[in-house]
Amino acid sequence: MKGKITMDQIITRFPPSPTGYLHVGGARTALFNWLYARNTGGKFILRIEDTDAVRSTQESVDAIFESLKWLEIDWDDGPYFQTKRYDLYKEYIQNLVDLGHAYYCTCTPEEIDAMREKAKAEGGKPRYDGRCRDKNLPPSDHAVVRLKAPPSGTTVIEDVVKGTIVFQNSELDDYIIQRSDGSPTYNLAVAVDDITMGVNVVLRGDDHVNNTPKQMMIYQALGIDLPVYGHLPMVLGSDKARLSKRHGAMSVSEFRDMGILPDAMLNYLVRLGWSFGDQEFFTRNELIEKFNLKNIGRSAGVFDQNKLLALNGEHIKASNPRDLIKPLRPFMNQRGYDPQDLDTLEKAIGTLLPRSKTLVEMAEGAEFYFTDIASYDEKAVQKCFQSPASDILGRLIQALEPLESFAEADLEHAFKGVMDDMGIGFGKVANPVRVALSGKNVSPGMFEMMGVLGKALALDRLKRAKAFIDAGI
């Protein structure tokens, strides 16, 4: 433990178990805890729950760190690893035994199974019957340690999101806190960690509701104040079933690879289960400022990728082009180009801001600015390189050639001249030019594009297009 715990400081934590990548549900849990800590000026702890030796992997640990870093969810303390804290757990377990709140149990798994079968057959609940509870057994090789659960009464969670939840203690049995190999079980480790780390607000998925009374019993046995609990509703797939692979993308890294902005991801995730009136769009700072526990919803939500994409488009639109250069870079590289002229790149991004829902789309849309046009889109050729196109391009080249500036007003003047000479509208001129410059019939605005390309490149492409058309005739 570092530092002293001040009771008025909120301390939250995110405790993933490293048995896979970070999925969106986990990311949302992390986000809520992080936001609450940031909102209150509290502390956010990262703890890796790696006590499952079989399923925990270093790759998963790395993947979780990487995803959190990408989301820019930073932690003030940790990462702690439970496997490095076994001495501490042992100490607490011993203490519970000494206090008479836990005991050694030598029942074999077979005996336990028989117990459960018998209980079931009699219509009762499959649970441990407490036969070692009062035997006062000493530690031995294959003994486990069980917590003495109160046999009657109730355990009540005052849940900040769900309200009061009451459990009958008669439903709970003396659960194992130390395995026969001496390792601590999940509920023990969590309680000890939360206690020793000073965690006073626990926000977690509501799949943990049934664990909560078990952990509360440890606090109560030790006479320690309970943290505030809040159980977040689950994130579901489109069929309202728990999110899984068949629902498509669900890991945070997949969304990164789709060209989602971290801030958009956060914005989407937080709105899935939290609201602030009618507001849909939030910057990261707004989220920190406005987040609260009060507005967390109680019902599970379906993950809607469409809405994420729409929100991502809004975040892109609201971005400063300069800030997009870095995140966009890998997507451009993936397409095989790597612009070095940052001013031009910034301008190019500016033209694509309102027409990109993802960075993938943006990298695709920006490609023609920085790479030669290998071939013209076939449909665009058929539609826009017909009859007067060559003539139009020829006249425009002549009008453009003497220009010193490619400012919008000058370009407009040049276009106007061609339109007047030929007695045609802007559209007639613009369409062949668009294909000549971008290779496609979908592009940013004419003058925007020419401004980014610059005179030399633009003229070169117009000439090449004219030659292409003339050769085809």
Next chain:
RNA sequence: GGUCCCAUCGUCUAGGGGUUAGGACGCUGGCCUCUCACGCCGGUAACAUGGGUUCAAAUCCCAUUGGGAUCACCA
């Protein structure tokens, strides 16, 4: 099955005794327009059901139904 949780448009949600039940995504009609977008204006679509309480219920209570979670020497 036991226990626990949940229930407003297809989806995310606002509203929480008296509202034309609001917004967003999606879908859709139109406007703008050099293409595609963006933007703007409009449309579509919801209080799960049944009982109470009340002058009045989407809102409070109960039940039903439906969905989800969990019942390990996993976390």
